Amino acid sequence: MEIRTVLLASAVLPPVMNAASKTKKLDRRTFMKLTATTTLATGLGGARAWGDQTHSGEMIYRTLGSTGARVSAIGLGGYHIGIPLFETESTRIVRTAVDRGITFMDNCWDYHEGKSEIRMGKALQDGYRDKVFLMTKIDGRSKQGAEKQLNESLKRLQTDHLDLLQFHEIIRMNDPDRIFAPGGALEAVVAAKQAGKVRFIGFTGHKDPAIHLHMLELAEKNQFKFDTVQMPLNVMDAHFRSFQHEVLPVLVQNKIGVLGMKSMGSGDILKSKVVTPVECLHYALNLPTSVVITGVDSLKILDQAFEAAATFKPMSDPEVAALLAKTADAAKDGEYEMFKTSDKYDSTAKEPQYLS
Numbered sequence: 001m002e003i004r005t006v007l008l009a010s011a012v013l014p015p016v017m018n019a020a021s022k023t024k025k026l027d028r029r030t031f032m033k034l035t036a037t038t039t040l041a042t043g044l045g046g047a048r049a050w051g052d053q054t055h056s057g058e059m060i061y062r063t064l065g066s067t068g069a070r071v072s073a074i075g076l077g078g079y080h081i082g083i084p085l086f087e088t089e090s091t092r093i094v095r096t097a098v099d100r101g102i103t104f105m106d107n108c109w110d111y112h113e114g115k116s117e118i119r120m121g122k123a124l125q126d127g128y129r130d131k132v133f134l135m136t137k138i139d140g141r142s143k144q145g146a147e148k149q150l151n152e153s154l155k156r157l158q159t160d161h162l163d164l165l166q167f168h169e170i171i172r173m174n175d176p177d178r179i180f181a182p183g184g185a186l187e188a189v190v191a192a193k194q195a196g197k198v199r200f201i202g203f204t205g206h207k208d209p210a211i212h213l214h215m216l217e218l219a220e221k222n223q224f225k226f227d228t229v230q231m232p233l234n235v236m237d238a239h240f241r242s243f244q245h246e247v248l249p250v251l252v253q254n255k256i257g258v259l260g261m262k263s264m265g266s267g268d269i270l271k272s273k274v275v276t277p278v279e280c281l282h283y284a285l286n287l288p289t290s291v292v293i294t295g296v297d298s299l300k301i302l303d304q305a306f307e308a309a310a311t312f313k314p315m316s317d318p319e320v321a322a323l324l325a326k327t328a329d330a331a332k333d334g335e336y337e338m339f340k341t342s343d344k345y346d347s348t349a350k351e352p353q354y355l356s
Helices: 029-043 087-100 112-123 143-157 175-180 187-196 209-221 248-252 277-286 297-313 319-331
Strands: 054-056 058-063 070-072 072-079 135-136 162-167 197-203 227-233 256-262 291-293
Touching: 058 297, 072 087, 072 297, 087 112, 087 297, 112 143, 112 297, 135 143, 143 162, 143 187, 162 187, 162 227, 175 187, 175 209, 187 197, 197 256, 209 227, 248 256, 277 291, 277 297, 277 319
Parallel strands: 072 291, 135 162, 162 197, 197 227, 227 256, 256 291
Antiparallel strands: 054 058, 058 070
């Protein structure tokens, strides 16, 4: 596996437009620069890199990296399943999503102290478990801690196996070292895969592309290949500490399944008032993502996700460049990507005991 950092943003992005110029039509030179950035930043032929996208009903389906699994291009975020006041509403959201074509289910051992997994586990009874690709995440960095959390997740989700298990919140430079160390969490997860409790293995993180690259470098050093990697991919990431520029090309090159998250920055990107929810989802879908995971805490938001899937068409480079131009000023210092610049969304920073 070739691990390389693709530092394109600072080299080819045009100067950020100031407040006065934001409302003016892009001049040809700036527009052409953004178009070039779009092509170079992915280095992948953009949306054409999926190759095998298909549509059925309201949903798009893609192959998950080199796993061979076919999954919905929209994934149902697990955190938001724990938000509705009543459990019955969470069940309605999950089952409606599945009935309409969403097959990828996201969750995590620590979401709402286990409530999200419990609710999803109940919702996936009555035959629904067999219709989905079920993923959850664990925080434990030691073999013992990872094994304990995995078994708790299986019990809460009421299943004997996970389709995908991911190491959660790889957000510190020493997280990879701890996982790959002797007696580290990887040993527990590999053993679980050998025992049939886990089909595929991946990791997630939202802090800095360099940490993702370190995780991939350690995997290569230890002759291990991840099946998936989950990371922020959105209309502002392309301008600031970019996972799209630095990590995405490595994943595509090595046929690792790409799971996009925070397409709306946990709602913060929408506060900029420069893009709509559907534009955010379209941008993430246009990248070579296998799945774009989005939080859904109501049937209205679920309808929004299906609208994005139903109306999505591969975007041209000029269309992407125009969207990036709209977000350039707001994105320049990470103000709307607080998961990168603060600990607001770092559950393991607030609860360090999760990392045991």
